[in-house]
Amino acid sequence: xxxxxxxxxxxxxxxxxxxxxxxxxxxxxxxxxxxxxxxxxxxxxxxxxxxxxxxxxxxxxxxxxxxxxxxxxxxxxxxxxxxxxxxxxxxxxxxxxxxxxxxxxxxxxxxxxxxxxxxxxxxxxxxxxxxxxxxxxxxxxxxxxxxxxxxxxxxxxxxxxxxxxxxxxxxxxxxxxxxxxxxxxxxxxxxxxxxxxxxxxxxxxxxxxxxxxxxxxxxxxxxxxxxxxxxxxxxxxxxxxxxxxxxxxxxxxxxx
DNA sequence: ATGGTTGCTTAGCAA
Numbered sequence: 001x002x003x004x005x006x007x008x009x010x011x012x013x014x015x016x017x018x019x020x021x022x023x024x025x026x027x028x029x030x031x032x033x034x035x036x037x038x039x040x041x042x043x044x045x046x047x048x049x050x051x052x053x054x055x056x057x058x059x060x061x062x063x064x065x066x067x068x069x070x071x072x073x074x075x076x077x078x079x080x081x082x083x084x085x086x087x088x089x090x091x092x093x094x095x096x097x098x099x100x101x102x103x104x105x106x107x108x109x110x111x112x113x114x115x116x117x118x119x120x121x122x123x124x125x126x127x128x129x130x131x132x133x134x135x136x137x138x139x140x141x142x143x144x145x146x147x148x149x150x151x152x153x154x155x156x157x158x159x160x161x162x163x164x165x166x167x168x169x170x171x172x173x174x175x176x177x178x179x180x181x182x183x184x185x186x187x188x189x190x191x192x193x194x195x196x197x198x199x200x201x202x203x204x205x206x207x208x209x210x211x212x213x214x215x216x217x218x219x220x221x222x223x224x225x226x227x228x229x230x231x232x233x234x235x236x237x238x239x240x241x242x243x244x245x246x247x248x249x250x251x252x253x254x255x256x
Numbered sequence: 257a258t259g260g261t262t263g264c265t266t267a268g269c270a271a
Binding site: 009010013034036060061062108110116148202203204205206207243245246 | 259260261262263264265269270271
C-alpha cells in the first residue's frame, strides 16, 4: 500500500496539481488537509475519473480534510466525538482494508500565548483522547497530516529562532510527544535520520529557495503498521513551479 | 524588527 499525505492549501485551486500528483505517484490512499471547501464544492467527479473515491469533512474558507482511496473508505471518525463539539473540520478517520487511516489537521496556533495557541494544545490533547477511546497500539493505524509541529532540532532550519514560535515551541513538542506516546512511530524517521528534510516552507521571505523550512507533516503509525513500512519520501518537487502549495506531500510505502 | 506571500472573500483573516 502506498500512502500519501498532503496539505493542499485549497483543493479547488490545487486540483490540477493534485491530479498530476496522483497520476505520477499512484498512491492507494491519500490524506488531504486544508481543503478550504465545503463538501458541496469538493471535486468528486474529476477525482473519480482519476480512479479515487473520497470521504470528505469540509468547511467553508478554512480547514477541511479528506481521505481518498480506490474504493470508498468506511468512515470511523468525524471529529473527536468527545463532547467538545469542535466547529473546525480537522479530523476524519476511516477503515481501509484492515487499516485505520486518519487525516489530521492540527491547529496552527498563531502566536504562543494566544487563544488559538490554547486551542491548539487542547486539540492535541483531544487527539490523544480519541486514540485512547477509539484505537489501540496493537492494531494497524496511521495518523497522517499537517501536525503543525516539528518533532526535533533536525526538523527545523533554525531551531533557536523557531523555538519561540507555535511550530517548534517546547509545549507544542510535548503535546505532540503525548500523542505519539500512545504508541505511534514517526515513520519518516524509520527511513531517514538526517537533518534538513522539510515538508513546509513559508511562502514569504524566499522560504523555499533558501530551504528555510520545517518538517511538520507526518505519518504516525502504530507498531504493526510501522514495521511494514519499506520507504518514506517527501515529494519536494511538488513545492516547485507555478502555484505550489506551501506544503510538499509525504509518501510512505507499506508491504502488504 | 511584525517585514514578506498566498487563498478565500472582497478588507480582513488565517496560515
